[in-house]
Amino acid sequence: MKELEIASELRRKEPLSDxxxxxxxxxxxxxxxxxxxxxxxxxxxxxxxxxxxxxxxGEGSNVLFLDEGFSGMVITTERMDRITIDDVNCFCESGTLLIKIIECCKEYGLTGLESLAGIPGTIGGAVRMNAGAYGTEIGTLVSSVSVLKDGSVVQLEDVHFSYRESSLKGEVVLKVTLSLIRRNKKEVSENIEMIMKKRRGIMSEIPIDSGTCGSVFKNPEGRYAGKLIEEANLKGKRVGGAWVSMGHANFIFTDKTAKSSDVMDLIRLVRNEVERNSNIRLKTEVVIVGKGQEIEI
Ligand SMILES: Cc1cc2nc3c(=O)[nH]c(=O)nc-3n(C[C@H](O)[C@H](O)[C@H](O)COP(=O)(O)OP(=O)(O)OC[C@H]3O[C@@H](n4cnc5c(N)ncnc54)[C@H](O)[C@@H]3O)c2cc1C
Structure with a gap:
């Protein structure tokens, strides 16, 4: 068999649940x-x-791998996390955690990203998902993205972003440049603290030791997925080790016994019940990955 000569750590038969x-x-x-x-x-x-x-x-905060696992190579960028700041531009390797970038913004007095404070995950995952909160989507702050194409690094300046989507699906994001605005440090810090206060409310609903990917479904135009799930009386609904939150109903939690099939069955059940109740078919925000690729359900 061909040898792979690299300095990075490569494991065999790695549990994706970790x-x-x-x-x-x-x-x-x-x-x-x-x-x-x-x-x-x-x-x-x-x-x-x-x-x-x-x-x-990245950090796997928005991915659901199936129980059958992945038959090839899963690559995490979490150890590629160098960041540099030059005036108002923030150059980040794709595995840099959002929280680390936001801390840098605080230190250097750069505004723009504060609304995203508290979102877990890496900048690579955030741009691929066009992560957003409290009226800001990361895509509006991206000035360029470096991706891997046929073994070469290519800089993209025309990435398309829409609600929790981007044209980066299927790409390998290596670096992201964010364009921010100078502000005084105190103001940036206060903005972050204000957002974190709001977030703590939602985060405190997550039971200790449980798993979650945040919002499971996208909000349909003009509606909230959580409200539709609540109206279908699904709060607390359980399949095996997975259940719908009693608080923010668009969250699903998992306990130590949960399997992917529990989460998948619950997702299907919620989607079907919501459709029966309100005639709206929810689409998943969480990315589902089968044996060799992403799958749509
Ligand atoms: C408690 C909680 C709260 C959350 N709140 C929010 C919120 O308020 N708003 C929001 O938008 N999201 C939220 N999320 C979802 C998630 O945190 C974001 O989508 C995050 O940006 C994903 O980053 P990640 O590194 O974990 O990506 P992953 O989950 O690892 O991957 C997500 C997708 O991005 C792709 N990807 C990751 N890195 C790269 C790369 N370098 N190149 C190409 N593709 C890549 C993956 O292939 C996958 O398709 C929340 C999640 C949790 C658990």
Whole structure:
């Protein structure tokens, strides 16, 4: 078998439940902690030559891997987290945590990102998902994104963003440049604290030791998925080790016994009941990944 010569850590048969916030999912045949762009390039080349599928994750806060696991290589960017600031531009490797970037903004007096304070995950995941909160979507702050194309690094300046979507689906995001605005540090810090206060309310509903991916469904135009789920009387509904939150109904929690199939069955049940009750078919926000690729349900 071909040897993969890289400095980054590569594991075999790695449980994906250890790398996702829902804490469910089977085993990845290969699991790479990419530490450099070079290792990322070599590993993807290796996977391609071996005929293996590959899938990139950040912190796994918005991904649901199935119980069957992933038959190829899952690559996490979480060890690629260098960040530099130049005037109003923030250059981040894709595995940089949002929280780390927001801390830098506080330190350097840069405004723009405060509404996203408290969202878990990396900047790579955030731009792919066009993460947003309290009226701000990350896409509005992105000036360029470097991706991997045919073994070379290519800079994209025309990324398209829409509600919890971007044209980066299927791309390998390596670096992100954010364009921010100078403000005094105190103001930035106060904005962050105000948002964190609001967030703490929602976060305090998450039971200790449970898994969650945040909002499971996207809000349909003009409606709130959580309200539709509540109206269908689904708060607290349980399948195996997964249940609908008694608070914010668009959250599903998992306990230590949960399997992906519990979460999947609950997602289908909620979607069907909401459709029966309100005639609206919910679409998932959480990204579902099967044996070799993302799947739509
Ligand atoms: C408690 C909680 C609260 C949350 N609140 C919010 C919220 O308020 N608003 C919001 O928008 N989201 C929220 N989320 C969802 C999630 O945190 C965001 O979507 C986050 O930006 C995902 O980042 P990640 O690094 O964890 O991505 P992952 O979950 O690892 O991946 C998500 C998607 O991005 C892709 N991806 C990740 N990194 C890369 C890369 N480098 N290149 C290409 N593709 C990549 C993956 O393939 C996958 O399709 C919440 C989640 C939780 C658990």
């Amino acid at each position: 790398h996702t916030y829902l804490s469910v999912g089977g085993v990845a045949e290969y699991f790479l902690f990419a530490e450099s762009i070079n290792d990322m390039i070599k590993s993807i080349e290796f996977a391609r030559e071996m005929g293996l599928p590959f899938y990139i994750i």
